[in-house]
Amino acid sequence: xxxxxxxxxxxxxxxxxxxxxxxxxxxxxxxxxxxxxxxxxxxxxxxxxxxxxxxxxxxxxxxxxxxxxxxxxxxxxxxxxxxxxxxxxxxxxxxxxxxxxxxxxxxxxxxxxxxxxxxxxxxxxxxxxxxxxxxxxxxxxxxxxxxxxxxxxxxxxxxxxxxxxxxxxxxxxxxxxxxxxxxxxxxxxxxxxxxxxxxxxxxxxxxxxxxxxxxxxxxxxxxxxxxxxxxxxxxxxxxxxxxxxxxxxxxxxxxxxxxxxxxxxxxxxxxxxxxxxxxxxxxxxxxxxxxxxxxxxxxxxxxxxxxxxxxxxxxxxxxxxxxxxxxxxxxxxxxxxxxxxxxxxxxxxxxxxxxxxxxxxxxxxxxxxxxxxxxxxxxxxxxxxxxxxxxxxxxxxxxxxxxxxxxxxxxxxxxxxxxxxxxxxxxxxx
RNA sequence: GCCCAGGUAGUGUAGCGGCCCAUCAUGUCUGCCUGUCACGCAGACGACUCGGAUUCGAAUUCCGACCUGGGCGCCA
Numbered sequence: 001x002x003x004x005x006x007x008x009x010x011x012x013x014x015x016x017x018x019x020x021x022x023x024x025x026x027x028x029x030x031x032x033x034x035x036x037x038x039x040x041x042x043x044x045x046x047x048x049x050x051x052x053x054x055x056x057x058x059x060x061x062x063x064x065x066x067x068x069x070x071x072x073x074x075x076x077x078x079x080x081x082x083x084x085x086x087x088x089x090x091x092x093x094x095x096x097x098x099x100x101x102x103x104x105x106x107x108x109x110x111x112x113x114x115x116x117x118x119x120x121x122x123x124x125x126x127x128x129x130x131x132x133x134x135x136x137x138x139x140x141x142x143x144x145x146x147x148x149x150x151x152x153x154x155x156x157x158x159x160x161x162x163x164x165x166x167x168x169x170x171x172x173x174x175x176x177x178x179x180x181x182x183x184x185x186x187x188x189x190x191x192x193x194x195x196x197x198x199x200x201x202x203x204x205x206x207x208x209x210x211x212x213x214x215x216x217x218x219x220x221x222x223x224x225x226x227x228x229x230x231x232x233x234x235x236x237x238x239x240x241x242x243x244x245x246x247x248x249x250x251x252x253x254x255x256x257x258x259x260x261x262x263x264x265x266x267x268x269x270x271x272x273x274x275x276x277x278x279x280x281x282x283x284x285x286x287x288x289x290x291x292x293x294x295x296x297x298x299x300x301x302x303x304x305x306x307x308x309x310x311x312x313x314x315x316x317x318x319x320x321x322x323x324x325x326x327x328x329x330x331x332x333x334x335x336x337x338x339x340x341x342x343x344x345x346x347x348x349x350x351x352x353x354x355x356x357x358x359x360x361x362x363x364x365x366x367x368x369x370x371x372x373x374x375x376x377x378x379x380x381x382x383x384x385x386x387x388x389x390x391x392x393x394x395x396x397x398x399x400x401x402x403x404x405x406x407x408x409x410x411x412x413x414x415x416x417x418x419x420x421x422x423x424x425x426x427x428x429x430x
Numbered sequence: 431g432c433c434c435a436g437g438u439a440g441u442g443u444a445g446c447g448g449c450c451c452a453u454c455a456u457g458u459c460u461g462c463c464u465g466u467c468a469c470g471c472a473g474a475c476g477a478c479u480c481g482g483a484u485u486c487g488a489a490u491u492c493c494g495a496c497c498u499g500g501g502c503g504c505c506a
Contacts, residue, residue, distance in 0.1 A: 023467085023468085025465095025466050025467075025469055026463090026466095026469095027463060027464060027465070027466060027469070027470085028462070028463035028464065029463070029464040030463090030464040030465060030466075031464095031466095032465080032466050032467075032469085034467080043466090043467080045465080045466090047464065048464075049464085063458095064457090077465085079465055079466080079467085080465085080466090080467080081467060099440080099457075099458060100439095100440035100441080100457060100458060100476090101440065101441085101457085102440065102441080103440080103441060103442095104440090104441055104442085104456070104457075106456095106468080107468095108441090108442095108455085108456055108457085108468055109441050109442045109443090109455070109456045109457080110441080110442060111441060111442070112441090112442080112498080112499080113498095113499080114497090114498055114499080115441070115442090169504085169505060169506085170504090170505090185506095186506085208506085210505065210506075212504060212505050212506095213431060213504080214431090214503080214504060214505060215431085215500095215501095215502095215503095216500090216501085216502085216503095216504095216505095217499095217500080217501095218506090219504090219505070219506080220506095223506075225506080301504095301505095303502085303503080304501085304502065304503085305502085346506090352506090353505095353506060354506085355506085356506065399506075400506095401506055404506080426497080426498085
C-alpha cells in the first residue's frame with residue numbers, strides 16, 4: 001500500500017512510496033535518490049553491496065523525474081533530509097522520464113516565465129509553484145464556505161451571450177450555429193436578474209472573458225470572477241461583506257496553508273485589519289495629484305501611476321468610494337441629493353484594484369435613461385430590463401478578481417503565476 | 431495599441447566587427463568514488479530566432495518579420 005511521503009516515519013518500520021525522482025546522487029558504492037510526491041521529499045538510499053541486482057539495475061536505468069515505486073524499511077538517520085531514509089527492497093520504474101527536460105524542476109537553473117508556462121506540467125512539479133495552486137484551492141473553498149455560511153445561493157450564469165454586458169470592454173465573438181455570439185465579460189446582468197427572481201443573495205465563481213489587448217502583469221483575457229449580488233442591501237452593506245470575505249479568506253489561508261506559505265518563503269503573512277479605510281474619490285485624486293505632480297482633474301480615471309501612488313499612501317487594503325457617475329457603469333446608483341456622484345466603490349490592494357461594486361439602479365425608467373446616457377441602445381438590453389418592470393428589489397453587489405486576490409495575497413509579481421494555463425494577448429497554448 | 435529592453439546549447443547566461451569551429455553554470459553521456467544533501471573529480475556532447483543588407487570579414491552593424499520581458503494605455 002502506497003503511503004504519502006510526508007507520512008513516512010521510522011516508527012512505521014516498512015513503507016511503500018510512489019513518486020517522482022527529484023535528484024540522483026551516485027557516490028559509487030552508495031546512491032542517494034530524492035523521491036518527491038505532492039506531500040514532500042524523502043531520501044532513498046541504495047548501498048551497492050547490500051542491494052539486489054534487480055534494484056541496482058533499476059537504479060542504473062532510472063532518470064530524473066521518472067515515476068517510481070519503492071518499498072523497504074524506513075531507518076532513522078540524522079544525516080538524511082527529514083531525519084529518515086528508505087532502503088529499497090523493491091524498486092520499480094513505473095514511468096520513465098525522457099531527457100533533456102524543458103526546464104529544471106530542481107531549480108538549480110532558473111527558467112523564465114514563458115518557458116515555464118510552455119511546460120506548465122513540469123513547472124507545477126516545483127514545490128513553490130504547487131504551493132500557489134494549493135493555496136488558490138484553499139482560497140476558493142474558503143470563499144464558497146463564506147458565502148454558504150451567510151445564506152447565499154450559488155448560481156451559474158451563461159458564458160455564451162448575445163450582447164455586451166456593460167459596453168466599455170471588448171468581447172470575444174464566437175460562432176453560435178447560424179448566429180454570432182460572445183463570451184461573457186461578466187455575470188453582472190444575470191446576477192441582477194436573479195434579484196428579480198427573489199433569490200436575495202446569490203454568488204458565482206466563474207470565468208470571465210475580456211478581449212482587451214492589454215499587455216501587463218495584472219491583466220488576463222480569461223480570468224476568474226467572484227461575483228455576488230444582494231437584495232435589500234446598499235453599497236455600504238456589501239462593502240462590509242467584501243471586507244469580511246477578504247479577511248476570512250486570509251485567515252483560512254493562514255490557518256490551513258502553513259506548509260505552502262513556507263514553501264513560498266512567506267514568513268510575515270499578515271491578515272488584513274478590519275475597518276478598511278474609505279477614501280472618497282475626490283480625496284483619492286488629491287493624493288494622486290500631490291504624489292505624481294500630474295494635473296488630474298475630477299472625473300478622470302485613476303491611472304496606474306496614480307493607483308500606485310495612492311496605494312503607497314494607504315499602505316493596506318482600502319476602498320475608493322463616491323465615484324463620479326460619469327466614469328462608472330450605467331447600473332451604478334447615483335446619490336439622490338447629488339446625482340453626479342454614485343454609490344460605487346472599488347476595493348483596492350496597495351498594488352492594484354481587486355474588486356468593484358455598487359448599489360444598483362433598480363428603477364426601470366432610470367436605468368433606461370442611464371443606459372442611453374452612456375450612448376448604449378436600450379433595445380439590446382431588453383432581456384435585462386424586462387425584470388425591472390415587475391418588482392425589482394433594491395440591491396447591491398460586487399465582483400472580485402480571484403487571480404488578483406491570490407496574487408496580492410502571496411506577493412506574486414505576475415498574475416500569470418496565479419493561473420495554471422493563462423490566456424493573454426499572445427498565449428493560447430497550452 | 432504605444433514606448434523601452436531583449437532573442438546565443440534542453441535551461442539560465444557571457445561575448446557586442448577579426449582574439450569565437452563562441453564563455454560559464456546547470457543538464458545529458460562515459461569513467462572513478464560508501465553518507466551525499468546545489469555531492470565531488472576527469473572527459474565528452476550540445477547553441478548564435480528567421481529573411482534580407484553593409485563589410486575582405488557579422489553572434490556582434492543596419493532593415494524587415496516573428497517571439498519574449500517590463501512600463502504605459504485600455505480594462506477588472
